[in-house]
Amino acid sequence: MPEGNVAAKEADGGSVVSTDEQQRLHDRLANAVAPLVESPFGTAAAVTGTVGTVESTVALGTLWEGGPSATNDSRFNVASVSKVLTAARIVSLAHAKAIGLDDPISKHLPGVRLIDKGGVDRAGTITVRQLVQHRSGLPQVPRDLEQKVANRWSSPDLLRVLTDSWDLALDGIPGQYKYSNTGYALLGAIIERTRNCSYADCMSTYLSELGMMHSTFWPTTLGDDAARGRVVVQGTVKFNESGWYASRYALPFTGLWTSMPDLARFGSVVVAASKDLASPLHEMTAPDGKPLGLFLDTRLDATSLEHDGSGPGFRAALIVIPSKSVVLAMATNGGNETKDEGTAFANVVRSTLNAVPAP
Incomplete structure (x- = not known):
């Protein structure tokens, strides 16, 4: 069974979201993300979906072959989403x-x-x-x-x-x-x-300010709650431990290790910033049609702000749809950056996003 977080979440104004709504979202997400723990991807995947005040997280598989099961707090390298x-x-x-x-x-x-x-x-x-x-x-x-x-x-x-x-x-x-x-x-x-x-160190402080307590830009601090990157080298499957990614040069563009609830929490910050002219991140959200660090697209018939990432052993995506208060954060520990894998991952992202809003 996938791990999931379906506890009631306090909404604005003190109302409580139905656990039935969260369970339905959880089940749809679990079904959509299941292909990410099968070839050509990795052994683990996690996704957090948020629509309005309803949020659920699904974690599937094991963090490496023979390793511990993925949980809501498991950390994945999110490659270029780090940017x-x-x-x-x-x-x-x-x-x-x-x-x-x-x-x-x-x-x-x-x-x-x-x-x-x-x-x-x-x-x-x-x-x-x-x-x-x-x-x-x-x-x-x-x-x-x-x-x-x-x-x-x-x-x-x-x-x-x-x-x-x-x-x-x-x-x-x-x-x-x-x-x-x-x-x-x-x-x-x-x-x-x-x-x-x-x-x-600078980003550690900033991640804490954002409430991203299960996130880091320095992989040598990670333990067994971090996925290992699955790669295929000359036909042989290998799993890169987190220390393999310890390049100080690469940290600003591919160094973030995070749980999907943490990444979705940041997505919710972006949603709020898009509606608040005084927010420190408002300018990031494309008030002039030119976002900073994110890319504009159209998802669910609305404008989205998003970034995906791929690198040796990992694929990830963050999609934010401010007008619908929708956030999707997802990752898997597989990916050698080949074209076919990229297309397959994009298809899973699309089907998973379609699972976020109520049917």
Whole structure:
């Protein structure tokens, strides 16, 4: 039997949501997400769905082959969904006037030069906002990354050392969309310098402020409640322990380990922010049609704010539909980022989202 949370939840105004409603939601979610514990995915999956004041979580399978059963509190690496939390921290710092979204990169990372194809340094004109929106022209991976890191992947000061002096060659035209992990590494460095702490430590405080108590950006702190990433290497199935993912460089764009109730809790923060002009995250929710750290789509005949993620051993998705107060957070511990798997995962996400509203 899947684990599920079907306890009554206090609604605004003190009313109590029917446990029957939650049980029906739980059963629909369990049926929809079941394919994620079968090939080509992993051994475990979890999903939290919220519609209005009704919420339920389903956890299926085992955290690795022969490992403990998945529970509501099990942590999964959510790959690129991590970027959403990095973006949220940047937007909240801008709301607090600690940084400006339209500040040039050179203001916060004076040692970084962003060299365009004509040899011109654009760090004085490319903005923090453009990093968040993948419009900086930066490549997915810097050409000299391995050389610059020099096997210091787990060093707490890695991002600071890298950005003390780094010439990065642009791959695209500033202002035009080009998805870039590198841009989010720089955002992580800006967070570090603004708050005077390592990215993982800075984000630990922020996750606590968000109420995400089962979340972390540093995987070596995890225990047996964390899923292991299922990968297939030359035909052999392997499970990567959480420490395998301990790259300080990658934390801002793929480092979040979280439970699905925690991720859905953040989604509910986004729903609330979309309706509150004074919220620190309101600007993140696309009041101008240009979201920060999230992507616009149409789901259930309404505008959605969302991000998915895939990496060695994990796939995840966060979908928020503010007008319907719908949130879906889901993850599985399988995925080698092949096209067929991506399509299959997207189909499961779609069917699971359709299970969230009452039929």
